[in-house]
Amino acid sequence: MESKLRNLYSLQYIDSNLDELEEMKGDLPSEIRSLEGRVEGLTAQRAALDQAMKTAFAQRDHADSEIVTLRDKVERYKVQQTKVRTNKEYDALTKEMDTATETISRLEKEMEALENKATLARSEIEVLGEQLQELQKVLDEKNVDLTEITRTTEAEELKFRNDRLKLVSRITKADIATYERIRKAKKGMAIVAVKRGACGGCFNRVPPQKILELKQNSRIYTCEHCGRILVSDEIVASVNSAS
Ligand SMILES: [Zn+2]
Known part of the structure:
Protein backbone atom coordinates (compact mmCIF):
# COMPACT_ATOMS: atom_id res chain seq x y z
CA MET A 1 0.00 0.00 0.00
CA GLU A 2 2.82 2.33 0.87
CA SER A 3 4.37 1.86 -2.56
CA LYS A 4 0.95 2.39 -4.16
CA LEU A 5 0.56 5.71 -2.36
CA ARG A 6 4.13 6.64 -3.18
CA ASN A 7 3.53 5.83 -6.86
CA LEU A 8 0.37 7.91 -6.91
CA TYR A 9 2.07 10.82 -5.23
CA SER A 10 5.01 10.49 -7.66
CA LEU A 11 2.54 10.72 -10.49
CA GLN A 12 1.09 13.88 -8.98
CA TYR A 13 4.59 15.27 -8.53
CA ILE A 14 5.45 14.62 -12.19
CA ASP A 15 2.14 15.98 -13.47
CA SER A 16 2.47 19.14 -11.38
CA ASN A 17 5.93 19.70 -12.84
CA LEU A 18 4.66 19.08 -16.37
CA ASP A 19 1.80 21.49 -15.70
CA GLU A 20 4.29 24.14 -14.63
CA LEU A 21 6.38 23.61 -17.76
CA GLU A 22 3.22 23.83 -19.85
CA GLU A 23 2.21 27.06 -18.10
CA MET A 24 5.50 28.63 -19.11
CA LYS A 25 4.36 28.29 -22.70
CA GLY A 26 1.32 30.40 -21.84
CA ASP A 27 -1.29 30.74 -24.56
CA LEU A 28 1.26 30.11 -27.30
CA PRO A 29 0.34 26.48 -28.08
CA SER A 30 -3.37 27.25 -28.42
CA GLU A 31 -2.70 30.46 -30.35
CA ILE A 32 -0.46 28.52 -32.73
CA ARG A 33 -3.09 25.80 -33.19
CA SER A 34 -5.74 28.39 -34.01
CA LEU A 35 -3.45 30.26 -36.42
CA GLU A 36 -2.56 27.00 -38.14
CA GLY A 37 -6.24 26.26 -38.54
CA ARG A 38 -6.86 29.64 -40.16
CA VAL A 39 -3.87 29.25 -42.48
CA GLU A 40 -5.16 25.83 -43.50
CA GLY A 41 -8.65 27.18 -44.16
CA LEU A 42 -7.44 30.13 -46.24
CA THR A 43 -5.04 27.92 -48.18
CA ALA A 44 -7.87 25.57 -49.12
CA GLN A 45 -10.03 28.55 -50.09
CA ARG A 46 -7.24 29.91 -52.26
CA ALA A 47 -6.71 26.54 -53.96
CA ALA A 48 -10.43 26.32 -54.79
CA LEU A 49 -10.42 29.86 -56.23
CA ASP A 50 -7.30 29.09 -58.22
CA GLN A 51 -9.00 26.05 -59.71
CA ALA A 52 -12.12 28.10 -60.53
CA MET A 53 -10.00 30.82 -62.15
CA LYS A 54 -8.08 28.35 -64.30
CA THR A 55 -11.29 26.64 -65.41
CA ALA A 56 -12.89 29.98 -66.32
CA PHE A 57 -9.85 31.10 -68.32
CA ALA A 58 -9.73 27.75 -70.14
CA GLN A 59 -13.45 27.97 -70.99
CA ARG A 60 -12.94 31.53 -72.20
CA ASP A 61 -10.08 30.42 -74.47
CA HIS A 62 -12.21 27.58 -75.79
CA ALA A 63 -15.05 30.00 -76.61
CA ASP A 64 -12.52 32.31 -78.25
CA SER A 65 -11.24 29.63 -80.63
CA GLU A 66 -14.84 28.59 -81.42
CA ILE A 67 -15.56 32.19 -82.42
CA VAL A 68 -12.51 32.23 -84.71
CA THR A 69 -13.73 29.03 -86.40
CA LEU A 70 -17.26 30.43 -86.83
CA ARG A 71 -16.00 33.71 -88.30
CA ASP A 72 -13.98 31.72 -90.85
CA LYS A 73 -17.13 29.82 -91.71
CA VAL A 74 -19.11 33.05 -92.19
CA GLU A 75 -16.39 34.37 -94.50
CA ARG A 76 -16.51 31.14 -96.52
CA TYR A 77 -20.33 31.34 -96.77
CA LYS A 78 -20.05 34.91 -98.08
CA VAL A 79 -17.69 33.76 -100.84
CA GLN A 80 -19.96 30.82 -101.63
CA GLN A 81 -22.98 33.13 -101.88
CA THR A 82 -21.35 35.00 -104.76
CA LYS A 83 -21.11 31.72 -106.67
CA VAL A 84 -24.56 30.14 -106.10
CA ARG A 85 -27.04 29.91 -108.91
CA THR A 86 -30.39 29.49 -107.17
CA ASN A 87 -32.29 31.51 -104.59
CA LYS A 88 -32.77 28.38 -102.57
CA GLU A 89 -29.02 27.88 -102.26
CA TYR A 90 -28.57 31.58 -101.48
CA ASP A 91 -31.21 31.47 -98.71
CA ALA A 92 -29.73 28.32 -97.25
CA LEU A 93 -26.34 30.03 -96.95
CA THR A 94 -27.96 33.11 -95.41
CA LYS A 95 -29.58 30.89 -92.81
CA GLU A 96 -26.25 29.22 -92.02
CA MET A 97 -24.62 32.62 -91.68
CA ASP A 98 -27.35 33.89 -89.34
CA THR A 99 -27.01 30.84 -87.12
CA ALA A 100 -23.22 31.24 -87.00
CA THR A 101 -23.53 34.96 -86.21
CA GLU A 102 -26.00 34.28 -83.41
CA THR A 103 -23.70 31.67 -81.94
CA ILE A 104 -20.80 34.11 -82.15
CA SER A 105 -22.65 36.78 -80.19
CA ARG A 106 -23.74 34.21 -77.59
CA LEU A 107 -20.15 33.04 -77.24
CA GLU A 108 -18.91 36.61 -76.95
CA LYS A 109 -21.28 37.19 -74.03
CA GLU A 110 -20.11 33.96 -72.43
CA MET A 111 -16.51 35.00 -72.90
CA GLU A 112 -17.14 38.27 -71.15
CA ALA A 113 -18.83 36.54 -68.22
CA LEU A 114 -16.00 34.00 -67.96
CA GLU A 115 -13.41 36.75 -68.15
CA ASN A 116 -15.17 38.61 -65.31
CA LYS A 117 -15.41 35.47 -63.23
CA ALA A 118 -11.73 34.67 -63.69
CA THR A 119 -10.62 38.24 -63.00
CA LEU A 120 -12.72 38.39 -59.84
CA ALA A 121 -11.22 35.10 -58.67
CA ARG A 122 -7.75 36.42 -59.40
CA SER A 123 -8.24 39.53 -57.26
CA GLU A 124 -9.72 37.43 -54.45
CA ILE A 125 -6.68 35.17 -54.68
CA GLU A 126 -4.45 38.22 -54.30
CA VAL A 127 -6.32 39.39 -51.19
CA LEU A 128 -6.13 35.90 -49.70
CA GLY A 129 -2.44 35.76 -50.51
CA GLU A 130 -1.82 38.94 -48.55
CA GLN A 131 -3.89 37.68 -45.61
CA LEU A 132 -2.02 34.39 -45.67
CA GLN A 133 1.31 36.15 -45.72
CA GLU A 134 0.39 38.20 -42.67
CA LEU A 135 -0.98 35.21 -40.79
CA GLN A 136 2.10 33.20 -41.64
CA LYS A 137 4.31 35.98 -40.33
CA VAL A 138 2.48 36.03 -36.97
CA LEU A 139 2.55 32.23 -36.87
CA ASP A 140 6.29 32.15 -37.55
CA GLU A 141 6.93 34.65 -34.76
CA LYS A 142 4.87 32.65 -32.29
CA ASN A 143 6.63 29.45 -33.31
CA VAL A 144 9.98 31.11 -32.72
CA ASP A 145 8.81 32.21 -29.25
CA LEU A 146 7.55 28.73 -28.43
CA THR A 147 10.72 27.08 -29.70
CA GLU A 148 12.71 29.43 -27.51
CA ILE A 149 10.72 28.44 -24.43
CA THR A 150 10.67 24.76 -25.35
CA ARG A 151 14.42 24.71 -25.92
CA THR A 152 15.03 25.65 -22.30
CA THR A 153 12.51 23.17 -20.87
CA GLU A 154 12.78 20.34 -23.39
CA ALA A 155 15.20 18.09 -21.53
CA GLU A 156 13.30 18.47 -18.28
CA GLU A 157 9.97 17.79 -19.97
CA LEU A 158 11.31 14.69 -21.68
CA LYS A 159 12.65 13.32 -18.40
CA PHE A 160 9.30 13.82 -16.69
CA ARG A 161 7.45 12.22 -19.60
CA ASN A 162 9.71 9.17 -19.53
CA ASP A 163 9.39 8.88 -15.76
CA ARG A 164 5.64 9.17 -16.11
CA LEU A 165 5.46 6.35 -18.65
CA LYS A 166 7.41 4.02 -16.38
CA LEU A 167 5.36 5.02 -13.37
CA VAL A 168 1.97 4.59 -15.02
CA SER A 169 2.81 0.97 -15.87
CA ARG A 170 3.13 0.29 -12.14
CA ILE A 171 -0.26 1.75 -11.19
CA THR A 172 -3.59 0.01 -11.75
ZN1 LIG B 1 -9.19 19.02 1.28
Whole structure:
Protein backbone atom coordinates (compact mmCIF):
# COMPACT_ATOMS: atom_id res chain seq x y z
CA MET A 1 0.00 0.00 0.00
CA GLU A 2 2.82 2.33 0.87
CA SER A 3 4.37 1.86 -2.56
CA LYS A 4 0.95 2.39 -4.16
CA LEU A 5 0.56 5.71 -2.36
CA ARG A 6 4.13 6.64 -3.18
CA ASN A 7 3.53 5.83 -6.86
CA LEU A 8 0.37 7.91 -6.91
CA TYR A 9 2.07 10.82 -5.23
CA SER A 10 5.01 10.49 -7.66
CA LEU A 11 2.54 10.72 -10.49
CA GLN A 12 1.09 13.88 -8.98
CA TYR A 13 4.59 15.27 -8.53
CA ILE A 14 5.45 14.62 -12.19
CA ASP A 15 2.14 15.98 -13.47
CA SER A 16 2.47 19.14 -11.38
CA ASN A 17 5.93 19.70 -12.84
CA LEU A 18 4.66 19.08 -16.37
CA ASP A 19 1.80 21.49 -15.70
CA GLU A 20 4.29 24.14 -14.63
CA LEU A 21 6.38 23.61 -17.76
CA GLU A 22 3.22 23.83 -19.85
CA GLU A 23 2.21 27.06 -18.10
CA MET A 24 5.50 28.63 -19.11
CA LYS A 25 4.36 28.29 -22.70
CA GLY A 26 1.32 30.40 -21.84
CA ASP A 27 -1.29 30.74 -24.56
CA LEU A 28 1.26 30.11 -27.30
CA PRO A 29 0.34 26.48 -28.08
CA SER A 30 -3.37 27.25 -28.42
CA GLU A 31 -2.70 30.46 -30.35
CA ILE A 32 -0.46 28.52 -32.73
CA ARG A 33 -3.09 25.80 -33.19
CA SER A 34 -5.74 28.39 -34.01
CA LEU A 35 -3.45 30.26 -36.42
CA GLU A 36 -2.56 27.00 -38.14
CA GLY A 37 -6.24 26.26 -38.54
CA ARG A 38 -6.86 29.64 -40.16
CA VAL A 39 -3.87 29.25 -42.48
CA GLU A 40 -5.16 25.83 -43.50
CA GLY A 41 -8.65 27.18 -44.16
CA LEU A 42 -7.44 30.13 -46.24
CA THR A 43 -5.04 27.92 -48.18
CA ALA A 44 -7.87 25.57 -49.12
CA GLN A 45 -10.03 28.55 -50.09
CA ARG A 46 -7.24 29.91 -52.26
CA ALA A 47 -6.71 26.54 -53.96
CA ALA A 48 -10.43 26.32 -54.79
CA LEU A 49 -10.42 29.86 -56.23
CA ASP A 50 -7.30 29.09 -58.22
CA GLN A 51 -9.00 26.05 -59.71
CA ALA A 52 -12.12 28.10 -60.53
CA MET A 53 -10.00 30.82 -62.15
CA LYS A 54 -8.08 28.35 -64.30
CA THR A 55 -11.29 26.64 -65.41
CA ALA A 56 -12.89 29.98 -66.32
CA PHE A 57 -9.85 31.10 -68.32
CA ALA A 58 -9.73 27.75 -70.14
CA GLN A 59 -13.45 27.97 -70.99
CA ARG A 60 -12.94 31.53 -72.20
CA ASP A 61 -10.08 30.42 -74.47
CA HIS A 62 -12.21 27.58 -75.79
CA ALA A 63 -15.05 30.00 -76.61
CA ASP A 64 -12.52 32.31 -78.25
CA SER A 65 -11.24 29.63 -80.63
CA GLU A 66 -14.84 28.59 -81.42
CA ILE A 67 -15.56 32.19 -82.42
CA VAL A 68 -12.51 32.23 -84.71
CA THR A 69 -13.73 29.03 -86.40
CA LEU A 70 -17.26 30.43 -86.83
CA ARG A 71 -16.00 33.71 -88.30
CA ASP A 72 -13.98 31.72 -90.85
CA LYS A 73 -17.13 29.82 -91.71
CA VAL A 74 -19.11 33.05 -92.19
CA GLU A 75 -16.39 34.37 -94.50
CA ARG A 76 -16.51 31.14 -96.52
CA TYR A 77 -20.33 31.34 -96.77
CA LYS A 78 -20.05 34.91 -98.08
CA VAL A 79 -17.69 33.76 -100.84
CA GLN A 80 -19.96 30.82 -101.63
CA GLN A 81 -22.98 33.13 -101.88
CA THR A 82 -21.35 35.00 -104.76
CA LYS A 83 -21.11 31.72 -106.67
CA VAL A 84 -24.56 30.14 -106.10
CA ARG A 85 -27.04 29.91 -108.91
CA THR A 86 -30.39 29.49 -107.17
CA ASN A 87 -32.29 31.51 -104.59
CA LYS A 88 -32.77 28.38 -102.57
CA GLU A 89 -29.02 27.88 -102.26
CA TYR A 90 -28.57 31.58 -101.48
CA ASP A 91 -31.21 31.47 -98.71
CA ALA A 92 -29.73 28.32 -97.25
CA LEU A 93 -26.34 30.03 -96.95
CA THR A 94 -27.96 33.11 -95.41
CA LYS A 95 -29.58 30.89 -92.81
CA GLU A 96 -26.25 29.22 -92.02
CA MET A 97 -24.62 32.62 -91.68
CA ASP A 98 -27.35 33.89 -89.34
CA THR A 99 -27.01 30.84 -87.12
CA ALA A 100 -23.22 31.24 -87.00
CA THR A 101 -23.53 34.96 -86.21
CA GLU A 102 -26.00 34.28 -83.41
CA THR A 103 -23.70 31.67 -81.94
CA ILE A 104 -20.80 34.11 -82.15
CA SER A 105 -22.65 36.78 -80.19
CA ARG A 106 -23.74 34.21 -77.59
CA LEU A 107 -20.15 33.04 -77.24
CA GLU A 108 -18.91 36.61 -76.95
CA LYS A 109 -21.28 37.19 -74.03
CA GLU A 110 -20.11 33.96 -72.43
CA MET A 111 -16.51 35.00 -72.90
CA GLU A 112 -17.14 38.27 -71.15
CA ALA A 113 -18.83 36.54 -68.22
CA LEU A 114 -16.00 34.00 -67.96
CA GLU A 115 -13.41 36.75 -68.15
CA ASN A 116 -15.17 38.61 -65.31
CA LYS A 117 -15.41 35.47 -63.23
CA ALA A 118 -11.73 34.67 -63.69
CA THR A 119 -10.62 38.24 -63.00
CA LEU A 120 -12.72 38.39 -59.84
CA ALA A 121 -11.22 35.10 -58.67
CA ARG A 122 -7.75 36.42 -59.40
CA SER A 123 -8.24 39.53 -57.26
CA GLU A 124 -9.72 37.43 -54.45
CA ILE A 125 -6.68 35.17 -54.68
CA GLU A 126 -4.45 38.22 -54.30
CA VAL A 127 -6.32 39.39 -51.19
CA LEU A 128 -6.13 35.90 -49.70
CA GLY A 129 -2.44 35.76 -50.51
CA GLU A 130 -1.82 38.94 -48.55
CA GLN A 131 -3.89 37.68 -45.61
CA LEU A 132 -2.02 34.39 -45.67
CA GLN A 133 1.31 36.15 -45.72
CA GLU A 134 0.39 38.20 -42.67
CA LEU A 135 -0.98 35.21 -40.79
CA GLN A 136 2.10 33.20 -41.64
CA LYS A 137 4.31 35.98 -40.33
CA VAL A 138 2.48 36.03 -36.97
CA LEU A 139 2.55 32.23 -36.87
CA ASP A 140 6.29 32.15 -37.55
CA GLU A 141 6.93 34.65 -34.76
CA LYS A 142 4.87 32.65 -32.29
CA ASN A 143 6.63 29.45 -33.31
CA VAL A 144 9.98 31.11 -32.72
CA ASP A 145 8.81 32.21 -29.25
CA LEU A 146 7.55 28.73 -28.43
CA THR A 147 10.72 27.08 -29.70
CA GLU A 148 12.71 29.43 -27.51
CA ILE A 149 10.72 28.44 -24.43
CA THR A 150 10.67 24.76 -25.35
CA ARG A 151 14.42 24.71 -25.92
CA THR A 152 15.03 25.65 -22.30
CA THR A 153 12.51 23.17 -20.87
CA GLU A 154 12.78 20.34 -23.39
CA ALA A 155 15.20 18.09 -21.53
CA GLU A 156 13.30 18.47 -18.28
CA GLU A 157 9.97 17.79 -19.97
CA LEU A 158 11.31 14.69 -21.68
CA LYS A 159 12.65 13.32 -18.40
CA PHE A 160 9.30 13.82 -16.69
CA ARG A 161 7.45 12.22 -19.60
CA ASN A 162 9.71 9.17 -19.53
CA ASP A 163 9.39 8.88 -15.76
CA ARG A 164 5.64 9.17 -16.11
CA LEU A 165 5.46 6.35 -18.65
CA LYS A 166 7.41 4.02 -16.38
CA LEU A 167 5.36 5.02 -13.37
CA VAL A 168 1.97 4.59 -15.02
CA SER A 169 2.81 0.97 -15.87
CA ARG A 170 3.13 0.29 -12.14
CA ILE A 171 -0.26 1.75 -11.19
CA THR A 172 -3.59 0.01 -11.75
CA LYS A 173 -5.97 1.40 -14.35
CA ALA A 174 -8.62 1.93 -11.67
CA ASP A 175 -6.26 4.02 -9.53
CA ILE A 176 -5.19 6.06 -12.54
CA ALA A 177 -8.84 6.69 -13.39
CA THR A 178 -9.58 7.85 -9.83
CA TYR A 179 -6.50 10.04 -9.86
CA GLU A 180 -7.39 11.61 -13.23
CA ARG A 181 -10.96 12.20 -12.14
CA ILE A 182 -9.98 14.08 -8.99
CA ARG A 183 -7.17 15.89 -10.79
CA LYS A 184 -9.57 17.14 -13.42
CA ALA A 185 -12.08 18.31 -10.81
CA LYS A 186 -9.48 19.89 -8.52
CA LYS A 187 -7.37 22.08 -10.81
CA GLY A 188 -4.63 19.53 -11.29
CA MET A 189 -4.14 18.58 -7.64
CA ALA A 190 -5.52 15.11 -6.90
CA ILE A 191 -3.11 14.10 -4.16
CA VAL A 192 -1.94 16.41 -1.41
CA ALA A 193 0.03 16.15 1.79
CA VAL A 194 -1.37 16.89 5.22
CA LYS A 195 0.38 20.00 6.42
CA ARG A 196 0.15 21.20 10.03
CA GLY A 197 -2.97 19.15 10.54
CA ALA A 198 -4.73 20.51 7.48
CA CYS A 199 -5.46 19.27 3.96
CA GLY A 200 -2.82 20.66 1.58
CA GLY A 201 -5.49 21.23 -1.05
CA CYS A 202 -8.42 22.95 0.68
CA PHE A 203 -6.64 23.76 4.01
CA ASN A 204 -9.47 22.35 6.07
CA ARG A 205 -8.54 20.59 9.28
CA VAL A 206 -7.94 16.84 9.14
CA PRO A 207 -8.97 15.03 12.35
CA PRO A 208 -5.93 13.92 14.44
CA GLN A 209 -7.14 10.32 14.43
CA LYS A 210 -7.17 10.33 10.66
CA ILE A 211 -3.66 11.79 10.56
CA LEU A 212 -2.43 8.95 12.78
CA GLU A 213 -4.07 6.36 10.52
CA LEU A 214 -2.76 8.08 7.47
CA LYS A 215 0.80 7.80 8.69
CA GLN A 216 0.47 4.03 8.56
CA ASN A 217 -0.06 4.28 4.83
CA SER A 218 -2.31 1.27 4.96
CA ARG A 219 -5.12 2.55 2.78
CA ILE A 220 -6.22 5.48 0.69
CA TYR A 221 -7.68 8.35 2.68
CA THR A 222 -9.45 11.25 1.10
CA CYS A 223 -10.14 14.71 2.48
CA GLU A 224 -13.74 14.84 3.65
CA HIS A 225 -14.04 18.44 2.47
CA CYS A 226 -12.51 18.46 -1.00
CA GLY A 227 -12.23 14.78 -1.88
CA ARG A 228 -8.52 14.87 -2.67
CA ILE A 229 -6.36 11.90 -1.74
CA LEU A 230 -4.30 12.65 1.36
CA VAL A 231 -0.80 11.32 1.90
CA SER A 232 1.60 11.55 4.82
CA ASP A 233 4.66 13.75 5.07
CA GLU A 234 6.85 10.64 4.87
CA ILE A 235 5.50 9.79 1.42
CA VAL A 236 5.97 13.35 0.24
CA ALA A 237 9.50 13.49 1.63
CA SER A 238 10.49 10.18 0.06
CA VAL A 239 9.20 11.21 -3.36
CA ASN A 240 10.82 14.64 -3.20
CA SER A 241 14.16 13.24 -2.12
CA ALA A 242 14.07 10.59 -4.87
CA SER A 243 13.52 13.16 -7.61
ZN1 LIG B 1 -9.19 19.02 1.28
